[in-house]
Amino acid sequence: MGNKPNGRHYFAEGITNRGYISLLPNMMSEWERTYVLMGGPGTGKSTLIKMIGLELLDRGHDVDFFRSAWDSDSMAGVLIRRYNWAILDQYEIAPLHWRVPGVIEHFIDFSKFCDQAKLRQKRPVILEVEAKINKGQQQISEILAEEFGERMREKKYSSAQNEGRPWLPKLHAADLFKDAKGPWTKAQDALRKIQKSAVQSYFLHGFHTEGWLNLAPYFLMDYDQIRFSGEEAYEAMEWVLKESESLGQVIDIVLHPLYPDEILGIVFSERNLVIWQGDPECLGDQGLGRPFSHDLKEALLTTQSFRDQLKKMYTETVDFDQVDGIRVDLINSILRDMT
Numbered sequence: 088m089g090n091k092p093n094g095r096h097y098f099a100e101g102i103t104n105r106g107y108i109s110l111l112p113n114m115m116s117e118w119e120r121t122y123v124l125m126g127g128p129g130t131g132k133s134t135l136i137k138m139i140g141l142e143l144l145d146r147g148h149d150v151d152f153f154r155s156a157w158d159s160d161s162m163a164g165v166l167i168r169r170y171n172w173a174i175l176d177q178y179e180i181a182p183l184h185w186r187v188p189g190v191i192e193h194f195i196d197f198s199k200f201c202d203q204a205k206l207r208q209k210r211p212v213i214l215e216v217e218a219k220i221n222k223g224q225q226q227i228s229e230i231l232a233e234e235f236g237e238r239m240r241e242k243k244y245s246s247a248q249n250e251g252r253p254w255l256p257k258l259h260a261a262d263l264f265k266d267a268k269g270p271w272t273k274a275q276d277a278l279r280k281i282q283k284s285a286v287q288s289y290f291l292h293g294f295h296t297e298g299w300l301n302l303a304p305y306f307l308m309d310y311d312q313i314r315f316s317g318e319e320a321y322e323a324m325e326w327v328l329k330e331s332e333s334l335g336q337v338i339d340i341v342l343h344p345l346y347p348d349e350i351l352g353i354v355f356s357e358r359n360l361v362i363w364q365g366d367p368e369c370l371g372d373q374g375l376g377r378p379f380s381h382d383l384k385e386a387l388l389t390t391q392s393f394r395d396q397l398k399k400m401y402t403e404t405v406d407f408d409q410v411d412g413i414r415v416d417l418i419n420s421i422l423r424d425m426t
Contacts, residue, residue: 098290100156109181126197129398131410140165159293223390292344303367
């Protein structure tokens with residue numbers, strides 16, 4: 088990988104057997120600045136985010152691209168890793184807990200680039216289509232719960248130590264100084280804090296109308312890979328993660344897109360190493376080989392068609408010359424603040 092700037096694509100949110108899960112709150116605890124783009128779909132937010140991310144990548148910055156969980160072809164945000172600055176499309180992320188105390192926030196409302204008279208005329212239809220989108224998303228969640236509520240593959244081991252202890256809720260739950268008493272105890276806890284790794288998690292698989300969008304092969308292509316297979320793969324992955332948490336380095340965890348308590352991969356960026364279950368290019372190795380049912384495909388297609396319809400209604404009202412102007416102003420502002 089060397090000094091080549093790195094552009095990573097992944098999902099910070101997912102539609103799982105537990106419903107819609109956002110990993111953004113965990114990520115935001117490390118962020119220092121967030122630019123929040125507000126406004127309806129089709130107003131140019133996702134395109135602007137992608138263009139700014141690519142421009143920063145061309146300028147030598149490492150950039151993470153967040154894909155939308157509901158529309159994997161759209162960008163929900165970007166993260167400039169060196170500075171921990173992010174740009175988010177408010178419409179494409181879960182409408183909860185995306186604000187974090189202490190983060191410097193900049194809000195840009197794209198509705199000011201729209202012809203308000205045209206929007207008022209379209210408002211009844213917009214509300215109707217939005218209701219259909221919400222209904223479609225609810226239907227998708229219900230179908231997933233029915234078809235994938237149970238695991239598509241059974242775990243071959245069962246340990247009382249692991250029961251009821253999914254990785255997702257415990258990733259950032261440590262409070263090392265809670266019970267510390269006296270200087271030596273505090274010193275030991277401080278040392279453990281220094282040694283403890285910075286753990287981040289995300290998804291590399293997302294829903295698409297044609298099936299799973301698998302970002303894993305592209306994300307991992309420059310890494311050395313150790314692949315686990317067989318009945319003990321699950322147990323081995325959890326053991327590796329448990330042992331690795333004390334290494335004092337950045338560890339990225341790739342979660343199963345349907346069962347977020349299951350680990351598909353562990354990425355050690357500083358070591359240029361990834362440990363993975365099976366072949367990243369083979370969905371079957373990750374338990375994702377079952378094709379989507381007719382009902383799920385229909386729900387995805389119908390909901391996507393309503394999303395496209397809503398975007399078109401907003402797009403017809405937008406002055407994209409102004410949107411392009413805000414792109415130039417925003418990238419200049421970001422670059423100026425970096426100096």
